[in-house]
Amino acid sequence: MLQQGRQEEARRKIRAHLTLAPYDGWFLHEAARLARRNGDLDTAQRYYQRALKLAPTDAGLLNGLGLTHYDAGCWSEAEACYQAALQSHMGYAACHNNYAILLHKQQRYHLALNQYRLALQSQPDYTEARYGISTLLAHMGQLQEAESQMQQVLQVRDADQRCRNSLGMVQLQQGNFAAGWSNYQARYASDNPDRFFTLPKLPIRYWQGEDLRGKTLLVRTEQGMGDEIQFCRYLTRVKTEKHAVKVIMLGSKSLKSLMVTLPHLDNYLTREDVQHTLPPADYWCSLLDLPQHFLNSTQPFSAHHPYLFSSxxxxxxxxxxxxxxxxxxxxxxxxxxxxxxxxxxxxxxxxxxxxxxxxxxxxxxxxxxxxxxxxxxxxxxxxxxxxxxxxxxxxxxxxxxxxxxxxxxxxxxxxxxxxxxxxxxxxxxxxxxxxxxxxxxxxxxxxxxxxxxxxxxxxxxxxxxxxxxxxx
Structure with a gap:
């Protein structure tokens, strides 16, 4: 049943069996795993602890209990479990990886790096650990090695949009803008489990560099206020360099009075303004996808400073x-x-x-x-x-x-x-x-x-x- 994905039926069978045999170790372990995956962390913890009474040094049980504590935000308890599991089973790749994730989350970077390396030493084809170490190296500023690790992940999992997005940010930070902006589009990919946001389904085409002469472009803000302030410069450039006849921004209410000072912006609307009807436009684009269309210009970052004003x-x-x-x-x-x-x-x-x-x-x-x-x-x-x-x-x-x-x-x-x-x-x-x-x-x-x-x-x-x- 578990192999066929029939989890609810399996859970009922396991509970019925544990009523008759409350200390059956295999069934306790499976019950604990099911409860954790369903988010019932208290129940999972009780099952793991009951199973550990039978096998106090079982690394798999200790690792599972550690994951349960991690999911509950009890990080010191999770760390104690991971350490106990690794003491019982050195080279337990999955536990090294889980411990690394915890240390990374706690910003204990050097210790996390060691645990990721131990996971890969034990299991060189452990792709998830390789992705983990790549993001850690990026956070540590070791960008060249981070990129190398991400490229290795993508050789195995070419469709991994989460990794492609991370690679894009590393490439942008290194100044590799062509590849970086392209890969950074994975930030909103529908199959990226860590996507920053989801592109809305609008009844107009997404702009990918088509000729804008005589056309209207609608640009939608994304992420934070700083992003909107930094990248709104491209709205002016869409008008002056791409020759759009009209440029409309769909942005943030708290920025509206400022953004209307942006040169050549025809209209600035907030989500409240367009709750029911979008303004007419030929294309639309998410704000941070604009820079890639100016990479071949003499000034890819900005043509004019300043570009926002106060009277x-x-x-x-x-x-x-x-x-x-x-x-x-x-x-x-x-x-x-x-x-x-x-x-x-x-x-x-x-x-x-x-x-x-x-x-x-x-x-x-x-x-x-x-x-x-x-x-x-x-x-x-x-x-x-x-x-x-x-x-x-x-x-x-x-x-x-x-x-x-x-x-x-x-x-x-x-x-x-x-x-x-x-x-x-x-x-x-x-x-x-x-x-x-x-x-x-x-x-x-x-x-x-x-x-x-x-x-x-x-x-x-x-x-x-x-x-x-x-x-x-």
């Missing part, structure tokens, strides 16, 4: 006090971001070494998480907490001499407005858009990157920023 009237609503240099700061991103623990500062106080520099007026651009931390620093103007949309943020940024911040939408806005911006980048799992071994960005001419080394604390990065400010 004098809007700026007048946000007067900034002081006569010295004006520097805006942002120290946290969204807590929901999967790498937020690496990219955000723990507290505004980590910026404190900068605050004793003379003749600088500090302005908080922080909105949301962390904005309350400004209370401990009365000399910083707390404007960010008062923002209602990104046009408010833009009105303040346009008056600044410099923005210093972690990798968030605010630094993208500064870059899009042509305001000098210094960005603190994390040591681990750095985003693909910041190219490897670079302290500047082709996306934003006014930007300077301060990457954290893997053996550094944020305090060391902030010391480098302080020295750079003193040299200005």
């Amino acid at each position: 004098a009237e809007q700026q007048a609503r946000w007067p900034i006090e002081g006569n010295g240099k004006k520097i805006g700061i942002v120290w946290k991103g969204s807590s929901g971001h999967k790498n937020d623990s690496q990219r955000s500062l723990a507290h505004l106080s980590q910026f404190a070494p900068l605050f004793d520099l003379p003749d600088i007026n500090w302005i908080s651009l922080q909105k949301g998480a962390g904005e309350e931390e400004i209370a401990d620093f009365p000399h910083i103007q707390p404007l960010g907490a008062q923002f209602t949309d990104y046009q408010d943020t833009a009105a303040v940024i346009s008056q600044l001499d410099l923005v210093i911040g972690v990798d968030t939408s605010v630094i993208h806005l500064a870059g899009a407005m042509g305001i000098p911006c210094w960005v603190l980048l994390p040591a681990w799992a750095r985003d693909w858009r910041w190219l490897e071994n670079r302290d500047e960005s082709p996306w934003y001419p006014q930007m300077r990157l301060f990457g954290r080394g893997q053996d550094e604390e944020w305090s060391t990065v902030i010391t480098r920023i302080k020295q750079a400010l003193q040299q200005q």
